[in-house]
Amino acid sequence: MTxxxxxxxxxxSSPADGSVPALTPTPAAAPTRGATPTLGSTPAQTxxxxxxxxxxxxxxxxxxPDGTPGAIWIRGxxxxxxxxxxxxxxxxxxxxxxxxxxxxxxxxxxxxRSDVPGFRGFGRSATDAEGRYEIRTVxxxxxxxxxGETEAPHLNLSVFARGLxxxxxxxxxxxxxETANAADPxxxxxxxxxxxxxxxxxxxxxxxxxxxxxxxxxxxxxAV
Amino acid sequence: xxxxxxxxTGSGNGSAGSATPSGLVLPRYRHDDPDTHPPMLHPDYGSxxxxxxxxxxxxxxxxxxxxxxxxxGEGRLGDLDHDLTRQHAGEPLGQxxxxxxxxxxxxxxxxxxxxxxxxxxNAAGRYRHAGDNWPAPLxxxxxxxxxxxxxxxxxxxxxxxxxxxxxxxxxxxxxxPAHIHFSLFGQAFTQRLVTQMYFPGDPLFFQDPIxxxxxxxxxxxxxxxxxxxxxxxxxxxxxxxxxIVLRGRExxxxxxxxxxx
Numbered sequence: 513m514t515x516x517x518x519x520x521x522x523x524x525s526s527p528a529d530g531s532v533p534a535l536t537p538t539p540a541a542a543p544t545r546g547a548t549p550t551l552g553s554t555p556a557q558t559x560x561x562x563x564x565x566x567x568x569x570x571x572x573x574x575x576x577p578d579g580t581p582g583a584i585w586i587r588g589x590x591x592x593x594x595x596x597x598x599x600x601x602x603x604x605x606x607x608x609x610x611x612x613x614x615x616x617x618x619x620x621x622x623x624x625r626s627d628v629p630g631f632r633g634f635g636r637s638a639t640d641a642e643g644r645y646e647i648r649t650v651x652x653x654x655x656x657x658x659x660g661e662t663e664a665p666h667l668n669l670s671v672f673a674r675g676l677x678x679x680x681x682x683x684x685x686x687x688x689x690e691t692a693n694a695a696d697p698x699x700x701x702x703x704x705x706x707x708x709x710x711x712x713x714x715x716x717x718x719x720x721x722x723x724x725x726x727x728x729x730x731x732x733x734x735a736v
Numbered sequence: 737x738x739x740x741x742x743x744x745t746g747s748g749n750g751s752a753g754s755a756t757p758s759g760l761v762l763p764r765y766r767h768d769d770p771d772t773h774p775p776m777l778h779p780d781y782g783s784x785x786x787x788x789x790x791x792x793x794x795x796x797x798x799x800x801x802x803x804x805x806x807x808x809g810e811g812r813l814g815d816l817d818h819d820l821t822r823q824h825a826g827e828p829l830g831q832x833x834x835x836x837x838x839x840x841x842x843x844x845x846x847x848x849x850x851x852x853x854x855x856x857x858n859a860a861g862r863y864r865h866a867g868d869n870w871p872a873p874l875x876x877x878x879x880x881x882x883x884x885x886x887x888x889x890x891x892x893x894x895x896x897x898x899x900x901x902x903x904x905x906x907x908x909x910x911x912x913p914a915h916i917h918f919s920l921f922g923q924a925f926t927q928r929l930v931t932q933m934y935f936p937g938d939p940l941f942f943q944d945p946i947x948x949x950x951x952x953x954x955x956x957x958x959x960x961x962x963x964x965x966x967x968x969x970x971x972x973x974x975x976x977x978x979x980i981v982l983r984g985r986e987x988x989x990x991x992x993x994x995x996x997x
Contacts, residue, residue: 551842551981553768554958555950557932562865566855566881593786606925616804620760634806655800658760668801668925675783677774677949725787733789734796736926
């Protein structure tokens with residue numbers, strides 16, 4: 513059986529909005545629902561300043577191999593709240609292929625090996641001394657939503673760094689997708705004044721996407 | 737595993753039993769208790785002050801990009817990646833330890849065939865990193881980097897050396913408790929986790945703002961491994977067990993909506 517009653521999302525009233533809750537004790541055990549056992553998750557901790565020794569791969573930035581037709585570079589810099597560049601961060605990207613498909617069993621349309629040879633959907637790049645990261649990829653396709661809406665092409669990004677106790681999640685949208693972006697169900701929930709922080713800029717060989725951890729241009733980060 | 741799949745809705749106006757236009761049925765992941773993970777801003781850990789976002793996080797409902805994720809397999813592993821004591825010509829200095837455990841999701845199910853990455857300082861507390869220049873010796877026989885895949889039951893196992901504590905400049909006389917960094921992917925973007933494993937009884941916990949950034953003391957304890965005499969190998973290596981729990985899927989459909997979170 514795969515059909516289930518239509519249900520209101522459990523997270524609709526979740527407090528996971530980044531606010532700092534009061535220091536109240538938590539129950540000894542997380543609540544369980546029905547017969548489902550619930551184990552408390554292992555907490556996140558920072559990657560610290562030496563993530564480079566453990567998390568870098570020589571081919572990390574290569575979502576697609578060199579020479580892939582239509583390949584683009586996504587490049588950006590990461591800034592802290594004082595406007596200083598962040599040289600000890602790691603950016604990871606996850607995205608659909610150009611057909612809007614994932615090679616993953618939980619995609620209810622079925623796992624789909626991309627037609628783009630060597631496409632793996634995942635990229636990781638540390639920042640350099642100038643706070644720069646770079647990912648070589650191909651533009652993803654649009655995605656269907658469960659209620660018939662369509663998500664504009666996007667990448668999900670995780671940002672890790674010294675001083676980030678938990679990863680930050682953001683999304684990159686494309687500047688040449690104005691119509692799709694205007695109809696995107698996620699962008700539509702974001703304060704219009706801040707939406708631009710999620711849209712990359714055109715660059716000569718791809719797109720530029722800077723990330724501001726704090727400040728007047730603070731990037732929109734998501735609770736997932 | 738159909739019981740793990742319930743429909744994701746964008747509108748939340750629950751018309752029970754009706755088919756969605758697209759017919760997509762997505763697994764959904766439970767949100768962790770808000771005190772499980774550290775707050776982004778934790779002033780005692782000075783580096784958070786200019787790096788933690790100041791705006792509230794926006795809610796990202798789980799859609800296709802969130803419920804999928806990189807499934808990284810054997811291609812990411814070298815032959816000796818699980819044994820940090822055999823990556824060089826000689827043996828590293830320090831106490832050999834076996835670190836093992838299971839990767840589980842919040843419903844207690846093992847997470848099989850998932851990549852576990854670790855990194856750590858050597859026995860003297862120094863990382864093999866250009867930025868680490870505190871005057872403890874580097875060990876020519878120790879890099880401090882490991883990778884493994886969990887087996888079908890979610891088990892992983894590393895052989896390494898006990899990492900040393902090391903000083904940093906966060907506050908007066910600041911020392912990090914001994915720890916090993918862990919990176920896990922799980923099976924979905926929502927499950928991505930980077931954490932640290934600590935050792936039982938470490939006397940440095942009380943003054944460490946990173947460990948203590950976890951508000952819930954029970955959650956904090958989940959970062960501490962357990963000495964495991966059953967895995968300790970005679971005349972060879974001490975054993976420590978460290979289970980890692982990634983976010984669980986929603987498994988039980990709610991009777992009515994969102995009033996219980």
